[in-house]
Amino acid sequence: MGLQPLLAAVLSRWVRQPVWWLPVHLAFLPAVFLASALNLPSWIYLLGFSLLLSVFWGCAKGDVPLFLSSVAVGDELAGVIEREGAVSLIDLGAGVGSVVIPVAKQFPNLKITAVERAPIPYLILSWRCRQLNNITVRREDFWSCCLEGYDIVFAFLSPSVMQRLDEKCQNEINAKTGLLVSSSFPLPNRAVASVVGVGQSALKLYCYRFGRSSSFYS
Ligand SMILES: C[S@@+](CC[C@H](N)C(=O)[O-])C[C@H]1O[C@@H](n2cnc3c(N)ncnc32)[C@H](O)[C@@H]1O
Known part of the structure; x- marks a missing residue:
């Protein structure tokens, strides 16, 4: 039992x-032994799995998992909204x-659309937005949402989807008024127009x- 965590840690490096x-590799097997020594009823494991599934909903199929932006991100985005004089914004995966x-x-006065498809984040989001009349919460796959008409498209996703996002924005964002703001x-x-x-x-x-001229390769 002592060897497996060490081997996993070495392979990880x-x-x-x-x-x-x-620490995940080092603690995983001891945690398994500890949990089985506690003789917990099996439904606890099912519950834990269901909760994780409801938060990290589409991750097994390649969706970006939930990470939360800091308050500072909202502050800087506010500056961009002001400079752009934006009247509409969509958050792709609003957490x-x-x-x-x-x-x-x-x-x-900003019209905001918050798109989120993982069940638990969606429920928390809907509850937190219940008194904000300028936010519409949608439980949808953002890849099927049309981005036309939004002044600002905000995304905090992952490097693995950025090329696909670029193609979507190129096809759908209004070349005159739209701006993609990608966090991280x-x-x-x-x-990039600005950082x-x-x-x-x-x-x-x-x-x-x-628009055509803004791409390096098209
Ligand atoms: C990195 S988090 C960002 C959360 C939030 N925008 C923030 O900045 O705090 C990405 C979110 O996108 C959601 N997501 C990933 N793929 C999605 C998809 N195809 N459709 C809708 N939501 C998705 C995830 O469930 C997760 O909540």
Whole structure:
């Protein structure tokens, strides 16, 4: 039993997993033995699995998991909204509303659409937005939402979907008025229109306009 966690930790470093995986590998098997020694009823495991599934809904199929933006991201996005004079915004994968709720409170005239499809985040989001008349919460796959007509498209996703997002934005965002604001992850093949720093952190908001001339390769 002592060997397996060590072996997993060494292999993890060998395949260059991020360093935070180390404690996970080291603690996993001891945790399994500890849990089985507790003789918990099996429904507890089913409950735990169901809760995780309801939060990280589409991850097994490649959806981006839930990570929450900080307050500073909402603050910087507010600056972009002001500069753009935006009247509408969509958050692709709104999570529990960490960005849309502060922004909706700051801009009561901004029409916000918050799209989220994982059940528990969606329920929390809907509950938190219940008194905010300028937010519409939709339980949908954002890949099927049309982005035409939004002044700002906000996304905090993952590097693995950025190329697909670029193609979607190129086809749907209005070239004159629309702006994609991508938190943390740049589009791989497109010239950025502006980059906004977020507080003291290394985090950035990458802003893109669309239209033929703005792509590196098209
Ligand atoms: C990294 S979190 C960002 C949450 C929020 N925008 C924020 O900044 O705090 C990504 C969210 O997108 C949701 N998501 C991922 N793929 C989705 C899809 N295809 N349709 C709708 N929501 C999706 C996830 O459930 C997750 O809540």
